[in-house]
Amino acid sequence: MKSGSATEHRGVTEANGFESDRLAPLEERARGADPSLVKDLLEKMLLIRRFEEKAAELYALGKIGGFCHLYIGQEAVAVGAISALGPDDYIFCSYREHGHALARGMDAGAVMAELAGKATGCSKGKGGSMHLFDTRIGFLGGHAIVGGHLPLAAGTAFAAKYQNQPRVTACFFGDAAVNIGAFHESFNLAQLWNLPVVYVCENNEFGMGTPIEKASSIDPLHERACGYGMAHTAVDGMDVLAVREVVGEAVERARRHNLPTFIEARTYRYMGHSMSDPAHGTYRTRAELDEHRRHDPIKRLTSALESIGALTPEAFEESDAQVRQVVEQAAAFAEESPDPASDDLHSDVYRD
């Protein structure tokens, strides 16, 4: 049997019991988890939520220009998944990537300054919201073309394998990307060449204003991986511990066996597609939005922790106050930072 063939690969999948449905209730998993890890996950989700709220405010004030896609509602996906990666692993994202950058540990000031187009931004103010980048932490963008980064992720996974480095690539994208040609080309090569890559589709139910059922011939989306013999599963993307666990298994499989995985994280975006979209869009009802908010990833983890006595409302408020302070400082840093110098216009465009 050819190494990594579909049959062999299915065996690995079964051996790993790759199904998020088998997970115990959140309270039970939270009880068994390292308390400092859970606190960190909660605070990272809170940081993203407060950061995005501030970004919306600054955008409305005209202090952030261009495109700006907020991540509110989806925080558990970036935080859970990125917590399962090692420091040398690579990350690729779509344009909805503020949360992933923060979850990876990028400085909130450098992210906010980039949104505001300032010289102190992580891409020196030349990338903006959709092009956050920091090679020091393996954060390889921020990509504006739907599905355009999926082949790049296969590329870094190929490089790691070729150079015999135990580096995994995680690649995040939206549900609309599964209909892009590059998705299929990447999946074919990732499986054919046994590449250590974890593809995470953040199914937030809409591609701009188009609901997924009007765009995809297949639901569940993760079954698209069947066409390539690739391991696949869905996970509750509003449950940070579930995302961490399922992505953690995929990362292990990539690192140990050089096998790719496709994970569909079911989530929901609360805001419009971008800041140029009306707050909730005209393509869904307020009732639908409210129903999804009942499963809010931050509230869910908070109430699970409170119910097992691992968090008090006071401790939550304290974390929230600290996070708000970080965000205020980030906004002040962005506002006070200089614009990129006009002499710098052509630098960093091509490699010297």
Ligand SMILES: Cc1ncc(C[n+]2csc(CCOP(=O)(O)OP(=O)(O)O)c2C)c(N)n1
């Ligand atoms: C190849 C390509 N086609 C069209 C667009 C315009 N466009 C920008 S965002 C978007 C919707 C993508 O939705 P999805 O992949 O589900 O991600 P989400 O915005 O929900 O995070 C489209 C069609 C684009 N950027 N790239």
